Amino acid sequence: GARGWRMSVLMRLSVTAAKLIGPSAEARDGLAEAQENGAGQLELAHLNLTALPPEIAALTALERLDLRGNQLTALPPEIAALTKLKYLLLDNNQLTALPPEFAAITALNTLGLSNNQLTVLPPEIASLTALEFLWIDKNQLTALPPEIPALTNLKVPNPHTYPPNA
Secondary structure, eight states, rough: HHHHHHHHHEEHHHHHHSSSSSSHHHHHHHHHHHHHTTTTTTEOEEEEOOOEGEEEGGGOSSSEOOTTTTTTOOGGGGGGGOTTTEEEEEEOOOOOOOOOGGGGGGTOOEEESSSSOSOOOOEEEEEOOTOEEEOOOOOOSSOOOOOGGTTTTOOOGGGGGGGOOO
16 A cells, blocks of 8 residues: 555655754654654754754654754754664754764664764764765864774775765
């Protein structure tokens, strides 16, 4: 049926900016549908979100989360529940820090943090040992944490392949 068809399309859920619905309502609808379908991908890009609701923790099957182009200033500690997440795209937001709980997302392969307001990367970043691609340009960083060498899988990313296709 229709439900099976939706789930078979690579378990992908894409939410786009709607002019008739407020961004918070649309984001919550997208989160609810993603949870119902066990979606592996969720796109909440360019919705002018100022906060990510704690309900994000229920989406434990997520492997790719696209939050680019919003107005996020922080991530909720509940982000730690997304332990299968491999791609987290947070570019073009207003993030000033990453929560320490971020370290629980150890499957993370790609982290996009370009064009935010980050002044420091937390030492917990050393827990992200699967991380291969880290975009941190256009922030307020003055130094990298001494823990960065622990990320032995980091590669020099090709800017022409960003954002990555999951």
